[in-house]
Amino acid sequence: MTATVRKAIADLVRGIAPHDASEEHDRQLALDWIDSGAQLHRTAKPDVPPMHLVAYFAVTDSTGAMLLADHLKSGLLLPPGGHCEAGELPWDTVRRECPEELGIDAVAAAAFGPRPLFVTVTRTRDPHGLGGIHTDVSLWHVVRADRDSITGFDRNEFSAVHWLTTGQIQALPLSGLDPAMHRFAAKYQHRLGQAAQDHGSSV
Structure with a gap:
């Protein structure tokens, strides 16, 4: 990995405005890890190195509802x-994974652009005892994306997909979600409202 890629990733993380103390903590952990010179990208499945970079993408529709997958x-x-693969920036990962997993091109939401909104x-x-915890x-x-543009998904990764409002997501037990999912939904809804007030942005 080049110094240019490392710096670009650090700049992306520094550019995230934390929504709460937990995100501020994780943001600083991520920056310390990046600045340490550690290998950032996974080099071998599932856990080499034991800490590595991932890009999530929350697919949202015109109502603000969000797609989650089992x-x-x-x-x-x-x-x-x-x-993220060697040399990739996180948005490059999103652009690669979105067609693979959902069969659509990645289009950044107007209110947020291609920069990350959240860090964890x-x-x-x-759960299946396969090892490789990292x-x-x-x-x-x-x-x-429009809901009707998603007509399939990668069945090697997911068993089903669901469109949920942020309220529905926050009502689900956290034990069945990413540990930060409620917090992400809250930040997304808050920033979406800010963008609409400030700029009249669409979702």
Whole structure:
């Protein structure tokens, strides 16, 4: 990985305005990790190195509802996403993974653009006893799509997909979601409202 890529990733993380103390903590953890010179991208599945970069993308429609998928390996309801490959910036990962997982091109939501909205540092789960537990440093993006444009999904990754409002997401037990999902939904809804007031942006 080049110094240019490392700096670009650090700049993306520094550009995230934390929504709460937990995100501020994870943002600083991520920056310290990046600045340490550690290998950021996964080099071998599932856990080499044991801490590596991930790009989530929350697909949203014109109403602000969000697509979540039943993830086979984790057993959780998650946004789509994937591990960043060597030399990739997170938005490059989104652009690669979105067609692979949902059959659509990634279009950044107008209110947010291609920069990440949210950052988390999370230990993965191993519900099937397969091993390979590791730590994901995840940058969360927001993608815009029409519901009827998604006619399928990668059945090697997901068993089903669902469109949910942020209120419905926050009403679900956190045990079945990414540990930060409620917080992400709250930040997304808050920033969406700010963007609409400030600029009249569409979702």
